[in-house]
Amino acid sequence: MRIKDYPDPEDLLPLAPAVFHILLCLGEGERHGYALKREIARRTDGRLKLGPGVLYGSISKMLEQGLIEESDERPDPHLDDERRRYYRLTGFGRKVAQAEAARMRELVRLAAANFGKAARA
Amino acid sequence: MRSIWLYRLLLKLYPAGFRENYAGPLEREFRDERAEAGGAAELARLWVRTAVDLLLSAPPQMIREFGEDARHALRLWRRRPAHTVFAIAALAAGIGASTGVFSVVDALLIRSLPFREPERLVSLPLFRLAVDVESPAQFHSWRRHSNYLADTARYNTSEVNLGAVRESARVRITETSANFFSLLGCRPWRGRMFAADEDTVGRDAVAVIGYGLWQTLFGGDPSALGATIRVNGAPFTVIGVAPPGFDYPQRTALWSPTTFDWRRIPKSGGIFLEFLGRLRSGLSWPQAREAFEAEVRRLPQGSIDTDPANRPKLTPLQDQLAGPVKKASFVLMGCVALLLLTACANVANLLLARIVDRSEELSIRSALGASRARLVQQFLTESVLLSAVAAGAGMIVAAWAAKIANAVQPAPLAGQKYTVLDWRVLGFAVITALVTGVAFGILPALYAGGSKASPMFVRPSGSGRGGTRARHALIAVQIALTVILFTCSMRLSGAFLALMGVDNGYQVRNLATLTVSLAGTEYDDNGSRAMAYYEQALRRVQSVPGMVSASATEYLPLDAQKFIGGEFRLDGRSSGTIALMLPVAPGFFATMGSRVLYGREFEDADARSTEPLAVVNEAFARRFGDPGRAVGRYLTGEDWWGKASRVVGVVRDIRYMGPTANAIPQVFRLTRAPQHLTIVARVRGDARQRLAAIRDAIRSVDSRVPVFNVKTMSERLDEALGRPRFYATAMAFLSGFALLLAVVGVYGVISWSVLQRRREIGIRLALGTTPVRLRRRLLGRAMIPVACGTSVGIAGAVAAGRFLQLLIEGASASGPDPFVIAVSVPVAVAMAAIWLGTCRIARLDITTIVRAE
Numbered sequence: 001m002r003i004k005d006y007p008d009p010e011d012l013l014p015l016a017p018a019v020f021h022i023l024l025c026l027g028e029g030e031r032h033g034y035a036l037k038r039e040i041a042r043r044t045d046g047r048l049k050l051g052p053g054v055l056y057g058s059i060s061k062m063l064e065q066g067l068i069e070e071s072d073e074r075p076d077p078h079l080d081d082e083r084r085r086y087y088r089l090t091g092f093g094r095k096v097a098q099a100e101a102a103r104m105r106e107l108v109r110l111a112a113a114n115f116g117k118a119a120r121a
Numbered sequence: 122m123r124s125i126w127l128y129r130l131l132l133k134l135y136p137a138g139f140r141e142n143y144a145g146p147l148e149r150e151f152r153d154e155r156a157e158a159g160g161a162a163e164l165a166r167l168w169v170r171t172a173v174d175l176l177l178s179a180p181p182q183m184i185r186e187f188g189e190d191a192r193h194a195l196r197l198w199r200r201r202p203a204h205t206v207f208a209i210a211a212l213a214a215g216i217g218a219s220t221g222v223f224s225v226v227d228a229l230l231i232r233s234l235p236f237r238e239p240e241r242l243v244s245l246p247l248f249r250l251a252v253d254v255e256s257p258a259q260f261h262s263w264r265r266h267s268n269y270l271a272d273t274a275r276y277n278t279s280e281v282n283l284g285a286v287r288e289s290a291r292v293r294i295t296e297t298s299a300n301f302f303s304l305l306g307c308r309p310w311r312g313r314m315f316a317a318d319e320d321t322v323g324r325d326a327v328a329v330i331g332y333g334l335w336q337t338l339f340g341g342d343p344s345a346l347g348a349t350i351r352v353n354g355a356p357f358t359v360i361g362v363a364p365p366g367f368d369y370p371q372r373t374a375l376w377s378p379t380t381f382d383w384r385r386i387p388k389s390g391g392i393f394l395e396f397l398g399r400l401r402s403g404l405s406w407p408q409a410r411e412a413f414e415a416e417v418r419r420l421p422q423g424s425i426d427t428d429p430a431n432r433p434k435l436t437p438l439q440d441q442l443a444g445p446v447k448k449a450s451f452v453l454m455g456c457v458a459l460l461l462l463t464a465c466a467n468v469a470n471l472l473l474a475r476i477v478d479r480s481e482e483l484s485i486r487s488a489l490g491a492s493r494a495r496l497v498q499q500f501l502t503e504s505v506l507l508s509a510v511a512a513g514a515g516m517i518v519a520a521w522a523a524k525i526a527n528a529v530q531p532a533p534l535a536g537q538k539y540t541v542l543d544w545r546v547l548g549f550a551v552i553t554a555l556v557t558g559v560a561f562g563i564l565p566a567l568y569a570g571g572s573k574a575s576p577m578f579v580r581p582s583g584s585g586r587g588g589t590r591a592r593h594a595l596i597a598v599q600i601a602l603t604v605i606l607f608t609c610s611m612r613l614s615g616a617f618l619a620l621m622g623v624d625n626g627y628q629v630r631n632l633a634t635l636t637v638s639l640a641g642t643e644y645d646d647n648g649s650r651a652m653a654y655y656e657q658a659l660r661r662v663q664s665v666p667g668m669v670s671a672s673a674t675e676y677l678p679l680d681a682q683k684f685i686g687g688e689f690r691l692d693g694r695s696s697g698t699i700a701l702m703l704p705v706a707p708g709f710f711a712t713m714g715s716r717v718l719y720g721r722e723f724e725d726a727d728a729r730s731t732e733p734l735a736v737v738n739e740a741f742a743r744r745f746g747d748p749g750r751a752v753g754r755y756l757t758g759e760d761w762w763g764k765a766s767r768v769v770g771v772v773r774d775i776r777y778m779g780p781t782a783n784a785i786p787q788v789f790r791l792t793r794a795p796q797h798l799t800i801v802a803r804v805r806g807d808a809r810q811r812l813a814a815i816r817d818a819i820r821s822v823d824s825r826v827p828v829f830n831v832k833t834m835s836e837r838l839d840e841a842l843g844r845p846r847f848y849a850t851a852m853a854f855l856s857g858f859a860l861l862l863a864v865v866g867v868y869g870v871i872s873w874s875v876l877q878r879r880r881e882i883g884i885r886l887a888l889g890t891t892p893v894r895l896r897r898r899l900l901g902r903a904m905i906p907v908a909c910g911t912s913v914g915i916a917g918a919v920a921a922g923r924f925l926q927l928l929i930e931g932a933s934a935s936g937p938d939p940f941v942i943a944v945s946v947p948v949a950v951a952m953a954a955i956w957l958g959t960c961r962i963a964r965l966d967i968t969t970i971v972r973a974e
Binding site: 033034037049051052053054056057059060061084085 | 181
């Protein structure tokens with residue numbers, strides 16, 4: 001798999017919701033695929049339920065883009081002998097997540113300004 | 122457990138690279154969710170979720186991996202541009218030629234005819250009615266009571282002089298019963314079609330004109346409706362315009378409801394009625410045929426020919442229109458498929474050779490964990506991409522082939538023009554490209570996938586013994602296909618050359634021909650005025666500089682499609698023979714360059730005499746004994762002259778229907794003031810140069826009399842031989858290309874095997890063997906697949922031979938001579954390629970090889 005070199009995090013924006021959620025989850029620490037899926041569903045109150053194909057499709061692309069990387073395989077504490085692949089955020093991935101958050105903040109600011117005007121009219 | 126098995130199967134929808142990395146986690150998650158799903162409802166929900174997930178996630182992965190593989194393939198192609206261009210050219214020729222031929226098959230047999238419910242339309246060739254055909258009332262009553270036809274129309278076609286607003290033109294008219302258009306489901310573009318009772322005498326002076334005629338005569342002006350046109354002088358009112366592209370039958374430009382009123386349009390020559398029907402709905406073909414046969418059996422005894430070729434038939438209209446082109450197209454389709462197979466074998470060989478070049482890359486990829494499936498996928502992507510590019514290039518070949526086919530054998534209807542811009546033809550090209558890509562890619566892909574990872578870089582199995590066997594097998598296939606194509610080509614060329622050499626019974630060179638028609642002019646009286654016109658026209662033609670002689674005939678060889686025939690007897694004998702009845706002017710045989718075998722031909726004095734005279738051909742005279750004794754005997758027969766005619770000469774057989782058809786008995790008499798006449802003129806030098814002068818000489822008599830079909834006899838013969846020439850040329854091209862592919866294939870394999878066995882060769886040379894001895898040994902070994910291929914090819918060629926008859930008459934009757942050449946050429950060329958391929962042995966430096974090892 002070829003890892004592309006993205007010097008500017010802005011190049012990848014806007015992020016797909018699934019990708020952004022994966023970055024946010026991994027910001028709290030390493031996770032394996034199934035844990036990511038459960039965590040995202042919990043955080044969004046079940047509104048975003050990633051199917052395994054979409055989840056691993058996103059993971060594969062993020063690995064290629066250098067947003068995340070695999071850490072060593074280890075057994076899941078909840079499931080004794082199953083070996084699972086864990087993922088963690090890269091430095092570049094953190095920068096991209098921050099840039100996406102800043103972009104969203106700017107959007108929210110713009111929306112608030114607009115709706116404010118509309119409310120006054 | 123069954124759920125897991127099914128899910129594993131569904132995982133195959135993902136591309137190999139993705140599957141390799143994530144099949145494990147995906148399956149594990151599915152297991153977890155399957156374990157959590159309790160009842161049937163939850164299980165159903167799980168499957169729906171899984172299906173949606175697959176639909177959302179599989180396509181992007183496919184596109185991603187295809188992109189990766191395609192970029193990789195492009196890099197490899199850039200590294201070996203010559204190989205790549207050759208492979209693309211080979212496949213483009215194969216795919217393009219197949220698509221071109223398919224466009225003909227599609228237009229004639231697959232695309233629906235441009236009529237309403239065309240699958241129920243039938244043609245009834247050679248059908249005669251049990252009722253009086255002269256009366257429209259009886260015909261309509263018969264057709265309404267048919268138990269298998271919902272409707273039937275009758276028609277006859279002919280060429281007429283059309284006088285309209287501007288100059289007169291020569292067009293084809295179809296005289297029909299009033300229900301012709303409604304039967305076909307054809308609606309008017311402007312105006313209306315015929316009313317139900319408009320085919321009765323007195324009401325039938327109306328005409329529907331074709332869209333093209335409307336444009337050329339009236340410039341598309343709506344005021345054409347109601348205008349009066351003159352058909353062979355008879356006035357007709359235009360009531361409607363047919364839609365664009367409607368020209369059934371036989372590229373008709375004009376329709377009139379006068380099939381029961383033959384005198385309405387003054388014309389000479391025979392009238393050939395044809396019937397067109399629509400099957401009753403709900404009736405199957407076998408039921409319809411049975412009902413038709415029952416009707417034929419009810420016809421009066423003696424009115425039906427016992428010869429099966431002349432028995433009435435019930436044929437789907439589409440089949441009848443496709444005619445002989447149908448079978449010929451299938452044969453050509455088979456031939457181009459053979460070429461495509463040859464190209465596939467060749468490219469497969471090329472790719473197998475490339476695996477050796479890429480052994481290092483494949484070993485590294487394998488060692489890095491690329492699965493067999495991933496490598497196979499990459500090779501298949503490369504081969505399908507190659508064939509896709511080739512298909513793109515092949516469309517140029519296909520368009521070119523369709524253009525030639527349109528010129529050589531135009532489709533019977535304007536709406537059936539052969540084109541590659543049709544979704545079926547394009548779909549055929551796409552499917553052919555895909556199948557071809559997989560066909561030639563699968564073998565190299567499997568060999569590449571067979572390479573194993575090992576601590577040392579190993580060669581993939583493609584370079585081993587299995588690879589050699591596969592490459593030899595491919596060589597055998599190529600040689601077999603080449604021998605088949607080459608033999609077919611030789612036989613077709615032989616048959617075509619035989620056609621070219623056929624004695625047509627006249628001298629083709631330096632002969633100019635043109636037709637005049639008096640229909641509708643002031644000379645159209647079947648008497649003295651017409652004769653005076655023709656005599657004057659011939660005199661003027663004879664005075665054209667460079668003229669040797671000039672004469673005329675009512676039926677010109679190669680030109681006339683319909684003849685009048687009748688039964689004739691000599692000296693009142695009871696049994697006669699059927700012969701063509703051919704009126705000619707004095708000096709016809711001398712002008713045509715036909716040999717008079719016995720007696721003499723018609724002379725100018727005969728035209729003034731009142732004694733009926735006849736000339737017969739050899740085939741006719743032979744039916745009554747020694748041809749030399751026919752002269753002076755009296756001919757009786759059809760009510761043509763009223764009394765017996767004296768035979769004054771016997772001439773060599775003239776092939777009226779072209780070089781492919783043997784001459785049948787012919788009876789000639791002097792022409793007497795016909796409505797139209799074809800003038801033949803023998804000139805000194807090139808007839809083409811004199812055509813304009815001869816035409817002007819005839820026009821100078823009266824410019825209002827149309828002069829048409831201005832051609833040399835050589836041009837007419839070229840047209841008649843157009844189809845056989847096309848088939849012979851196409852086959853020569855196909856077999857030549859196959860031979861080239863085979864040569865490149867054989868050369869490639871042998872030079873590759875020399876490279877492979879460098880070490881062995883080096884040692885042998887070091888031990889004292891001479892390069893020549895080694896080359897002989899390699900030649901012997903490489904000849905094994907060539908010999909195998911040749912024997913299979915010979916068997917295939919014998920089997921294919923009988924189909925060639927469908928392309929050119931007499932092609933399967935060729936003797937063993939072309940066979941020997943057809944087999945020896947590919948074999949000799951293969952041997953030369955092998956000998957050349959081994960020449961690098963002589964240049965090998967033994968010390969370098971041995972030291973390297």
